Amino acid sequence: METILNAEKCATVxxxxxxxLVQLAARGYIAKIFxxxxxxxxxxxASTLGLFEEEYHVPLLAPELAAYLATGCELLxxxxxxxxxxxxxxxxxxxxxxxVAVIAYYHVLGDMPVALQDHLEWGIILALLMVAxxxxxxxxxxxSARSKTP
Numbered sequence: 001m002e003t004i005l006n007a008e009k010c011a012t013v014x015x016x017x018x019x020x021l022v023q024l025a026a027r028g029y030i031a032k033i034f035x036x037x038x039x040x041x042x043x044x045x046a047s048t049l050g051l052f053e054e055e056y057h058v059p060l061l062a063p064e065l066a067a068y069l070a071t072g073c074e075l076l077x078x079x080x081x082x083x084x085x086x087x088x089x090x091x092x093x094x095x096x097x098x099x100v101a102v103i104a105y106y107h108v109l110g111d112m113p114v115a116l117q118d119h120l121e122w123g124i125i126l127a128l129l130m131v132a133x134x135x136x137x138x139x140x141x142x143x144s145a146r147s148k149t150p
Contacts, residue, residue: 020135026125027087031078033122034094038074041067056104073097081129084138091129098123
């Protein structure tokens with residue numbers, strides 16, 4: 001019985017030390033994907049507008065507005081997410097953007113199982129980041145700790 005308790009204690013300590021690193025790695029991975037997507041849109045704006053007018057079918061938004069919103073979110077939210085600043089809100093914004101991307105581009109993604117799988121995996125990681133408490137390697141954690149100090 002003592003061996004089991006020691007193993008559980010060891011696992012708890014290991015989890016406490018690794019969780020912040022895993023969370024930072026997840027934030028970095030997702031941030032890189034979305035930020036590079038935003039940069040590619042920004043660098044070739046004419047092509048981006050063309051894609052939003054002809055290829056992407058974003059519901060309820062005019063194509064130009066959708067292009068501006070998507071590009072802006074893909075450039076701002078990943079930076080906030082990587083820094084761990086407004087982490088949950090940033091993850092939620094990217095989660096929503098990911099869902100809209102799948103809906104708007106499903107007519108193509110549906111024929112590309114690997115691309116659809118990527119979006120599913122990103123959505124799962126973002127969902128986990130949305131529900132996780134800010135880890136010690138985030139600005140949210142440090143700002144929260146600072147605000148509690150008298």
